[in-house]
Amino acid sequence: MSLMMEIEEQKNAGTHISGVESQRHAAVGLTPTYEGDFVLDGHLPLECGRTLAQPTLHYAVYGRLNTARDNAVLVCHALSGSAQVGSWWPELFADGALLSLERDCVICINLIGSCYGSTGPSSVDPETGNVYGPDFPLVSVRDNVNAQAQLITSLGIKKLRLVLGGSIGGMQALEWSIAFPGRVERAILIGVAPVPATGLALNHLQRHAIQQDPAWLGGRYSSLAQPEQGLALARQIAMLSYKSPKLFDERFGRKPNRNGEDPWALEFDGGGLTGGRFDIAGYLDEQGQRFINRFDANAYLAILRLMDTWDPVRVYRSANEAFSRIEAKLTIIGIASDQLFPVENVRSFANTIEESGADVEYKEMASEHGHDAFLAEQAVLLKLLA
């Protein structure tokens, strides 16, 4: 029986559509065994008090479900990720690494609010026939996890062997463990805690960058003319918190831009206010340009807001009430040079969870790569998780 057939058989609280089954393996990264959409029935109730009509979850599956359906692993993606975890985190699947396509059925679901297949601000609201745009509601981490649980149920999976993620992916992994304690055997969270004040500030300034771009048009821009300058600047601001100052010093230092521009040139650009760029500036500009070709500004705003507002304790009477629900074995990893989620914050967050009685193993990743280390330093990460 093919995976697609299995999936069709199991649908209950929603509908699976447009699935593609594939045996191909891409040159870069892995191609999913299956990639498709799951459309939830009716309305998804949201924490913000509104609902989302028939949202679509786009997801990818790597490997196959076993007969007992107890080999499922859910990988949750971060801000700008997609369901294709085999493309953006292929190292997880390497021989001897954390996941095995022989053993595991790895599932990854695009966040609601994103722009990689799941319902987001650029989708059409089935109730109005119009693109959501800036009217897209706040869909929280918890709302996403509730929707994901319906998809997991539809696949006949009662319990996930592992839920895993870094950054916003880690927020989802913890939220799964709290909201559905009986359905998660193990969870791994990397470089995550509730967003600290500096992170809230960084996200706020990224919103300004996008919303100050005249092309933003209050969020009602055409998909062919999105606020590129603002989105690029937002991405660049974020990049500063994804890497570490030490890494930037080693890689770029005070070198002039490798394209030949010279910040000290006697008469460059008149020698005036702008001048030639340093290498780090050229790098950031390139990162900004790459990003606008692959992401939507309103989706970016939606996920920033989901990130900002994540607080797993807020709806409970206490941290103890929230975290004592957890039955999964938790591994929480702080990254030594993380600028976005400082290691002290992650350590203290892990302590708080452990004090509620949860089974928490806390480890620290020695890396100069900053927040991105969970993607950039696989060898170090996998050794920690071994």
Added chain:
Amino acid sequence: MSLMMEIEEQKNAGTHISGVESQRHAAVGLTPTYEGDFVLDGHLPLECGRTLAQPTLHYAVYGRLNTARDNAVLVCHALSGSAQVGSWWPELFADGALLSLERDCVICINLIGSCYGSTGPSSVDPETGNVYGPDFPLVSVRDNVNAQAQLITSLGIKKLRLVLGGSIGGMQALEWSIAFPGRVERAILIGVAPVPATGLALNHLQRHAIQQDPAWLGGRYSSLAQPEQGLALARQIAMLSYKSPKLFDERFGRKPNRNGEDPWALEFDGGGLTGGRFDIAGYLDEQGQRFINRFDANAYLAILRLMDTWDPVRVYRSANEAFSRIEAKLTIIGIASDQLFPVENVRSFANTIEESGADVEYKEMASEHGHDAFLAEQAVLLKLLA
């Protein structure tokens, strides 16, 4: 003899104009004994290869020159400072603090490129009759120090008892010590080293913020309609590097904005992409608004560039050649929580200077206030300098 008369008497390489002598002391901060303009004769040659015709230096004097003219102290200001050091750093003049109005004659000179009285992008180029705007050339830290030296000479001061500054002020203090070794007895530099990669990145993104504002108009905006949104965003980006994450967590944490906005409000602003602000966001927005009322966008760009390009070694054959020129006794202070000039960088910079044979005393300021600590934590600083 009044100070103004003394000054008039001493003019040589330039002209003192529009001086105001005052015995008043303002309610907040000190009022200068004298405040006026010094116009350089002819053209100031610039490192960038261009010249600046008859630039004006606006400066303030606190206290009085003694007969030997050996009690002069030069305080150098940072990015957005002015000549009125008695207003922005009044604690230096407190009883028992570093400076004494009875003993010292304290001078502070507004940077060329700034918008507080010295020639800058909003000045009229005497050779064209037009406002410089974006054609204002790169006037480096060294160029500024060369111009300042003419002013100091015009006052009949052969040697400065002390040159002192934090951040860009410290750059000037060191540059004085290298360029005019016989004229500086002691120099104090706080929280400064050549701008590291992350600082270059932060400045680059601030330039983007200003130049992406449609009101920037390529730098040819009217003084009545400057690019306010972009300048505010630039200031906000900079603020993140002036304070420390720990300070922001203590002051703002994840609290909703104190004005009543709520990031989690069920239906705030439709519950959509923007939503209510956190407290840190409200704080930053207020800082941005304050800044646009007191600073000019092109002046900001000019000083960012001066800051970026500062490298005291670049025109010498080696660090040793540059720093072995120094005769002043140097005190260099690193700030433990500095995000803009990390304490490791300042320490290593101080070591490099000391290795050339200069008399360097290096100290660290224990503070959670980040880069701003040199202004925010006077008690700690003054104890270090006692």
